[in-house]
Amino acid sequence: MKSALLFVVTAGILVLSGCTDATFPFEQVTSGFDFSYNLPEAGVVDITVLNCYMSSIRTLVSSEQQGSGQHSSSWDLMDTDEERVENGLYYIRVKIDDLLLETKMYEVSS
Numbered sequence: 001m002k003s004a005l006l007f008v009v010t011a012g013i014l015v016l017s018g019c020t021d022a023t024f025p026f027e028q029v030t031s032g033f034d035f036s037y038n039l040p041e042a043g044v045v046d047i048t049v050l051n052c053y054m055s056s057i058r059t060l061v062s063s064e065q066q067g068s069g070q071h072s073s074s075w076d077l078m079d080t081d082e083e084r085v086e087n088g089l090y091y092i093r094v095k096i097d098d099l100l101l102e103t104k105m106y107e108v109s110s
Contacts, residue, residue: 026089026105032076035092035104042067043096049075050091057085060092077108 039045047061057079075092079085087109094101 026107028107028109029077030109032074034072034074036070036072037094037102038070039066039068039096039101041096044098045071046095046098047073048093048095049079050093051085052089052091054091057090066096 037047043066045061045064045066046059048056049058049060051057058075059080060073060075077085085108088107090106090108091103092106093103
């Protein structure tokens, strides 16, 4: 039985409920992949992978000074303990100088 992914917007905050069998048009990945992001200005960058409950499961970039412009990074679908993550919905969050720049959503499957 598939579980549903419920989107609720309250006071401008997006709340997600449910974590498996996402049927929405997120990019689906089955192995490690590269992704890109664009910095509007130079600053200190942090990139974190979050699970569907918005808990951090891996830090990809930590307090790294980067110049403005296009950059890329990668995620090998591993968590902090070097275990492959379970199938489900994950977010890659890019912050510059502690301000949220963007969050990309991915569905990991076998």
